[in-house]
Amino acid sequence: MAGRQFIGKPARRVDAADKVTGRTRYVADYQLPGMLYARCLRSEWPHAVMTHLDVSPALNVPGVAAVITSADFVDDGRFGFPVRDQYILAHERVRHVGEAIAAVAAETPEAAAAGLHAIRCELEPLPAVFESAQALAPDAPQIGPDRSDGRHPNFLHSEIVRLGDPDRALPQCPVVLDAAYSVAQQEHAYLETEGALAIPTPEGGVVVYASNQSPFINREILASVLGLPADRVRVIQAPVGGSFGGKDDLNYQASAQCAALALKSGRPVRMTFPREESMIASYKRDAMHMRVRLGALPNGDLQVCKFTGRLDSGAYASQSVFTSWRAAVHAMGAYRYEHCHVDIDCVYTNNGYAGAFRGFGNTEVCFAIEQAIDEMADALGQDPLAFRLRNCLRLGDETAFGQRLEESVGLAECLEAVRKASGWDEKRAAYARQPAGPIRRGLGVAAVFHGTSLGAEGADYAASTISVAEDYSIALTSGLTDYGTGAATVFTLIAAEELGTRPERIRLLRPDTNTSLESGPTVASRSTMLGGNAARLAAQNLRQMLDFAAASLLNCPQNRLLRVGEAYIGPSEEPATWERIVDHARSLGLILSAHGRWSAPHIHWDSQAGRGSAYIAYHFGAHVAEVTVDMRTGKTDVTGFWAAHDVGATIFPQGAMGQVYGGVAQGLGYALMEEARYEAGYLQATNFDTYLIPTAKDVPDITCILLEKPYSQGPFGAKNVAEPAMVPAAPAICNAIAHATGRRVRDLPANLERVLLGHALSHSDGGLACKIGLARPR
C-alpha cells in the first residue's frame, strides 16, 4: 500500500523471540512457593444420578489441603450463556463421561490423585441417548433442563433461513439433487492442554492466570460462582498454546475450581490437564447430520436450496445456540437462489458436549453444501469451478437471507485465482483421461463465505488503551486475546502506523481484567477488525496530543508538520525527535494516555422470519485440492493445495499466511483422519497415538493467495481470516477424491475404509475403550 510504513509489510511477531527461546511461560510452567496441585474426580458414566458424595475422607489423605464439590459454589456453581445448564462441578447428576464431580488440591500431584481415590462417590447409571436422531423420542431420557414451552427437554434450539417456497419450486426444477452428509465430532488438539493457576489475595479475593480465550468472561463467571464482587477477582491472560475455539468453558471450570480451592486453602493452586483428561473432558466440534436438496435449470442456474441439519450438542448447550445460527446463515453456501429454506435443529445427547471450534458451524455445513454443489455440477455435466462462478455471490447481489452485499466481495476473484494457480483446466482435463489403474489422481474445488465477527449474535465492540511510559516506550492494551493467531502483532502494527513510531517501541501488555478494557469475547475471528479498530482509535487519540505538542514546540500549525521516521519536522526544517515531542507534551501538562473503543455498525436479524443482515461483512475464499488415491488401500494423499482468500487488506502478511496454512492443515485432518468418536458415550481416542492429526508429512506445500477487496469499516480495510481459512478445505479434498475415484464420501472423515468401501467398518469391538483412568480403579 502506498505511503504505509508497517501495514502489509513483513514484520516480526511481537511474542516470537520469547517463543523461539523457550522463555514464554505457559500456565504449566509456573511454579510458585507453597503452590498446591489440583485434580478433578470425573464421571465414568455417561448419564447417572449421584446417590452419595462424601469428600471428607480425602482430607485425611496426607498432603491433601482442600477438596470441593458443587456445594462450595453460589447456586451450586451453575453457569453458561445463553443457556445456564452447566456446573463448575456436577450437581446431583452427571450427563457425560469425564464430567467433573469434585476437585482436590494437595502438596503433590500424587497426593491429589490419592485424595481423589479416597472420595466416596456413588453414581447410579440412568438410561442414556447417544444418537441425535433418537434424542427427541417421546421416551428418551431427559438430558436437557426443564422447558416451559412443552417441547421435549432434549430439544435445545433451532434456527432458520427463509426465502421463497422451495417445497413448491423444487419439484418443478428440471435437475434436482437430494443427498445426505454427516460430519463427526472433532477434537481441537491444541498442543497445550487446559490449565489455570489461582492465587488468593490478602483482601479475600483471587487472581487467576488462565490460558482462556476471554478473560472478562472468565471473571464474570468467577465472580458469580464464588460470590465475590468483580473487583476482588482479577483474571490475567496467560500465553495460550493453541485454542481454535477450544479454551472457553472447560478453562472457566478449571479456573473456578482452582479459585475455590485457593480461597479454601489460602494457597496458590494450579491445575493442568494430562492429555487423556483433556481429550475426555473437553468439548468438541459438534457432529452434524445434514440433508441437502438442490434444484437447477439445465443451463446451470441454481434455483432452489433446501437444507436441514441436526446438530448434536452433547450433554450441554455451551455455544451450540450460536453455532446453529452461524450454520443456518451459511448453510446454502455463497450462491444466489430463488428459493431457499434452512432448518438447523440442535439436541442434547449423553455424548461429550460440543462447543466452539474454528468455523463455528460453517465448517460443518460447508462440507455438505460444497459437495452438493459439486454433485449438482456433475448432474448438469458442467465443470464444478465454472458452475460456481456462474452462481456465486457477487457485488450487489442479495444473499438467500436477504442481505445486499454492497462492498468487499471477492469470491469470483478467489475462484479465478485458484483456477489459474492450480492449473485447473489442464489438470481436470488430464485426470479425466487418466488410464485405469490403482493410483488415481483428482482435483477438487470448494468455496466459502464467512461472516466476520459476531454479527447479529451479540453486541460487537472492543476497546484498547495506549500510553507513553517514562522510558518513551508505548504501552498498548487490548481486551482481546492473542492465542497464537498473531492478533497482538496486528494491534501493534496498526498502532505504530497511526502514531508513526517504530513497532519495537510498542509493548502490547497481556490482557488483564484490572488493566485492559472489556472487549467481549475473543471468538469469531473478530480480533483484527474489532481489536484492530480499537487500537487504531486509541493510537489516533494519542497522536492528536503529540501532534498538538509538536505544533507547539515547532511553532507552526499542525497541518505544516511533517514526519521523517519518528521525528517531527516543522517549517524551520529542524527535526525534533519523538522523545523531545513527548517531553514537550508533558511540559504542557498533557497526560499521554488515551483509549479507543470501536463498536460495529448495528445490524438486524429477524430469527422468526429467518431473514435479515447477519454480519457486517463477509470473508470470501476458494480452495483447490489435488489428491492421489491408492485404490487398493483407500489411502489418500493430498499432493497439492491452493488457497485464495479475500481478507480485505493484509496487515501482518506472515501472520495471515500462517492462518491460511494452519487452517488448511486442520481442514485436511478433518477431511481425512480426525474423528472424535463416541461409543455409547465413551470417547474412543484419547491421545495422539489414536487421535491422529496431520504431521509435516501429511500436509503438502500450500500456495496461499491473499486478495484484497477492502472493507470500509475494517482497520485499513481488513476483514478476518482465521476461521474461513479452514472451512472449505475438507470439501475441496472430498471433491478431489470424488474426481479421482468416482466415489463420493459423504461422511467425514474420508478414512481408508470410507474411500475404499464407501462406508465405515463397524467398530462394535470398541465398546468402552475410553482410557478413563481419571478417578479411581473400579
Next chain:
Amino acid sequence: MLIQFTLNGRPVSVEAPAHLTLLTVLRDYFHLTGAKEGCSIGECGTCAVLVDGELVNSCLMLAPKVAARTVLTIEGVSPADGSLSDLQEAFIAYGAVQCGFCTPGMVLAGEALLAQTLTPTREQIRTALAGNLCRCTGYQQIVDAIAAAGAQRKEVN
C-alpha cells in the same frame, strides 16, 4: 540416585529418583520449562531435546539414561550473549511461530537435521519434523525457516 551429565554445555549433577523421566527432571529439578509436556507418550515432540546431538522425546527417556552424556535444551540453543541463533531468527522472519507451544521442539528438530545436512530437500525437512506435531502453522513456514537457515549456514561456511 545421583545423575551426572552435561546440560547446555555445563556439567551438572542431580539427585533424583531413578524412575523419573528426563522431561520431569529438566522441568522440575532444573526449572528449564522450554521442553513441554504435550502427550507424555512420545507422540507429539513438544518435549524434544537433543541427547548427544540426537533428537529424543524426553517424556519417554528415563533420566538416568543421560548419565555422562550431553543434553541440549532450547534454553541452550541461543548464543551466550543473549541474541538469537540464525535458526531462531529464521523462525521469526518466516512466520514459523504461532502459539509457540511446539516451537522449542521444532527448533531442536531443525538443529538436529541441519547438523546432518545444510541442504535438505523440503521432503527431508518434513520427514525430520514428522515426530513433532504443530496444530497451528500447517508446518509450511517451519519448513521455510529451516531451509533458509541451512542455506545461510552453507553460505557462511
